[in-house]
Amino acid sequence: MDSLDFETVFAALRGLPLHDEEREQLRTWLGSADDADACIALIEQAAAGKCCPRCGGAHSHRCGRASDLQRWRCLACSRSYNALTGTKLARLRKKACWLPYLRCLLESRTVRASAEAVQVHRTTSFRWRHRMVSGFTRERPATLAGMVEADETYLMESQKGSRTLTRPARRRGGVASHRGIGRDHDCLLVACARGGAALDFHCGRGPVSSAQLGECLGPVLAPDCLLISDGAAAYPVFARRNNIAHQAINLRAGERARGAIHLNHVNGWHSRFKRWLVRFYGVASRYLIHYSGWRRVLDAGQLLTPAQLLVVTVKAD
Numbered sequence: 561m562d563s564l565d566f567e568t569v570f571a572a573l574r575g576l577p578l579h580d581e582e583r584e585q586l587r588t589w590l591g592s593a594d595d596a597d598a599c600i601a602l603i604e605q606a607a608a609g610k611c612c613p614r615c616g617g618a619h620s621h622r623c624g625r626a627s628d629l630q631r632w633r634c635l636a637c638s639r640s641y642n643a644l645t646g647t648k649l650a651r652l653r654k655k656a657c658w659l660p661y662l663r664c665l666l667e668s669r670t671v672r673a674s675a676e677a678v679q680v681h682r683t684t685s686f687r688w689r690h691r692m693v694s695g696f697t698r699e700r701p702a703t704l705a706g707m708v709e710a711d712e713t714y715l716m717e718s719q720k721g722s723r724t725l726t727r728p729a730r731r732r733g734g735v736a737s738h739r740g741i742g743r744d745h746d747c748l749l750v751a752c753a754r755g756g757a758a759l760d761f762h763c764g765r766g767p768v769s770s771a772q773l774g775e776c777l778g779p780v781l782a783p784d785c786l787l788i789s790d791g792a793a794a795y796p797v798f799a800r801r802n803n804i805a806h807q808a809i810n811l812r813a814g815e816r817a818r819g820a821i822h823l824n825h826v827n828g829w830h831s832r833f834k835r836w837l838v839r840f841y842g843v844a845s846r847y848l849i850h851y852s853g854w855r856r857v858l859d860a861g862q863l864l865t866p867a868q869l870l871v872v873t874v875k876a877d
Contacts, residue, residue, distance in 0.1 A: 596656035600628050602867055603643045603655075606874040613646030614639050628655065647874055648695035652688065654680060661688055662866035668858070670840060690850055695873030696863060697853030701757040705782035709752045709826040710789050712768050713834070714745040720844040741767050746845050748852055749776055752826045753785075758859065760852040773798040788821055829859070 610632075611618050617636030624631050629642040644650045649658075657678040664674035675685035716736065719725050736744040747763040749772075761776040773794055781787065787806045789795040799806035807821050816822065833855045837843065843851050863869050 595659050596628070598867075599655045599658050599870065602870050603649075603874055604630065606871040607643030610643065612637060612639065613641055627653075643874065647876065648691045649873060652691060654684075658688075658692075658870060659866040661685070662692065662869045665689065665692060665854070665869065666858070666864075666866065668836065668839065690847060692869070692873055693850045693854045695876045696869045697850065697857055698876040699857065699863065699872045700759060700853075701753075701780075703780055703782050704751055704753040704757055704759060705755075705785050707754045707786045707788060707820065708781060709754075709823050710749065710773075710777060710787060710795070711823055711826045711830070712747050712749045712763065712792075713830040714741050714747055715834075715848065717744055717746050717765055718842055718845050720842055722844070746848055747772075748848060749773075750826055750829055750852070751777060751780070752829055754825065756860070758826075758829060758856055760849065760856055762849040762852070768792070768794055770794040770797040770801070774801065778802055788823060790823065832859070 612620060612632075612634035615634060615637040617634045619635040620632040621635065622630065623633040623640050626642065629644065631640050631642050633640045644652075652658075657680055660678045661674060661680075664677055669677065671685045671689060672682050674689070675682045678685075680688075716734065719727075736742060738744070741747075743765045746765055747768050749761040749763050749768055750758060751761075752758045759780055763772045763776065777787075777798065781802070781804055783803070785804060787795065787799055787804050789806070789808055791808050791810050791812060795808065796806055798804075807818075809815055809817070809821060809823055811823075817824070833852060836855055837851060840851070857863055863872060
């Protein structure tokens with residue numbers, strides 16, 4: 561649009577008696593253009609110097625633009641790619657809505673509330689939620705050191721949204737088929753360092769085993785850390801196998817703390833997570849790790865803006 565056309569349109573707008581709803585629509589349209597430009601700029605900046613996602617080649621040349629992004633062609637494999645190829649955001653559309661939608665994730669809005677806020681369909685909102693959350697939750701501490709509290713919490717197994725149930729449907733959540741912790745429960749293992757860092761792991765169904773502890777905690781616990789747990793038998797076995805100092809709290813005997821030896825931090829995390837999860841009216845077991853990771857990122861307080869979430873998601877492998 562040249563300057564004459566713009567002046568004509570602007571003069572026509574000034575002469576129209578716009579209502580409040582029409583003014584709001586105009587502001588939203590102008591703001592979406594700014595959001596789209598800002599989103600594209602952040603994506604290109606985060607992916608600067610990106611190697612070919614297919615062969616890892618470091619040499620490429622420009623090859624036009626597509627979907628508002630610069631395309632590159634790898635000199636090694638001759639395949640083209642852009643800043644989002646190989647990321648969780650690949651092939652998603654409506655980039656003008658991404659930053660407002662990430663703001664909804666920071667505010668822990670539901671799927672429908674987020675869809676209404678950014679004017680997309682609820683199925684689009686659901687798809688974006690899990691793509692974006694699975695991207696930025698990869699920002700996690702590499703190791704936990706010092707005094708580390710580890711404990712698991714259990715939630716009822718859920719096949720919410722599944723078209724083929726492997727069991728009879730439960731109404732309003734239902735109850736377990738047997739008393740105690742069993743195959744009807746999903747195990748969420750959480751480890752919290754006293755410095756505030758936390759890691760979460762979905763260990764499948766039923767009580768956690770020493771082998772699962774080895775797979776989850778073995779690579780992330782510093783050799784000189786002190787592991788604090790409850791009286792579950794799997795923890796001392798894991799600690800002996802990995803030569804890690806271990807102290808247990810006998811909760812069944814009514815013991816809550818021995819000086820600095822307690823599980824208050826990790827139990828507090830469990831409590832906050834379950835209270836926060838209520839707003840979503842149940843989550844499917846296959847997405848449980850997304851929600852625990854989402855809560856972990858909110859608790860860490862290091863990613864505070866939509867721009868930071870977007871950059872981390874683009875950089876995630």
